[in-house]
Amino acid sequence: MNPAVTVLQLDTAFPRVPGDVACPDTYLEELQILSVKNATVERIVSxxxxxxxxxxxxxxxxxxxxxxxxxxxxxxxxWQAHLDKQTDKPFISSALTSLSHLSETYKPDEILILTFDAARLNKLHFGQYADYATGVVGLPAEMHLRKVITENLSQLDTNRVIQELSEFIGLKQRPHHKHLLLECTNLPPYKAALQTVTQLPVSDILTQIEAVRAGTIQPAYLVS
Structure with missing residues (x-):
């Protein structure tokens, strides 16, 4: 039987903890990981x-x-449309694809979008939903999770990540925010903590996968 999900993974070696899109423990069924050689964070986060x-x-x-x-x-x-045309399987390039349905409910200023690098995520990444780019906030350069990803470190302190992310999102949330969208696929492990702080519904790459194929993601990582 074919795997439930294939992840086209960047050429990285930092820890993929449960809840991460490229961690087998995130799923209820088999996961296939294909590492894309030379597709480093520096080259793709552009x-x-x-x-x-x-x-x-x-x-x-x-x-x-x-x-x-x-x-x-x-x-x-x-590259969502470009790659989607090259496969007959459901293809999800990013949690930003959720804007196709979130935009039916929320205005641009109502969605708080948390990304890895706000300086590099721009309207080109949003396509027809470019107005929603105004809601983007990014991880500070000194934040532990960002350093682990940027420097491809071998150690990740999840408790520190939870503390730093919780404090950060608390500072960025405003009364007009009604939904939290996690663009970065390394953020879902901390979704429960972020929801506790914001008291907002949360969308991410995992909710997109579950929407396409129900019963794929471990329930613990589908808090919403």
Whole structure:
């Protein structure tokens, strides 16, 4: 039987803890991980997504056996339509794809979008939902989680991440925010803590996967 999900993962080695899109423990069924060689964080997390070399992802997509195919970096949202046309399986490049239905309920200023790097996530990544880019906030450069990802470190202190993220999102939330969208696929492990602080419904790459294929994600990581 084919895996439930295939993750086209960036060429990284930092820890993938439960709740991360590329951690097998996030899922109820088998996960296939295809590491895309040389697709580093520095190369993919770009404010010029149209200049990203997409060929390695096209090649990896041909090897995907999962019933649903996703990527491990939401900055690939620019290539959603392009890659989706190359497979007959449901393809999810980014949690930003959830804006197709969230936009029916929420105005641009009502969605708080938490990303890895706010300086590089721009309207090109949002496509037809460019108005929602005004709601983006990014992890500070000194934050532990961002350093682990940027420097591809081997150690991750999840308790520290929870504390720092909780404090940060508390400072960024405003009364007009009605929904929290986690663009970064490394943020869902901390979704419960973020929801406790904000008291907002939360969407991320995992809720997108579950919407396409019910019964795929461990319930603990679908808090909403």
């Amino acid at each position: 404010d010029r997504p149209n200049q990203v070399d997409i060929a390695p992802f096209e090649a990896a997509l041909k090897q995907a056996n999962g019933q649903v195919v996703v990527t491990s970096c939401g900055f690939l949202s620019y």
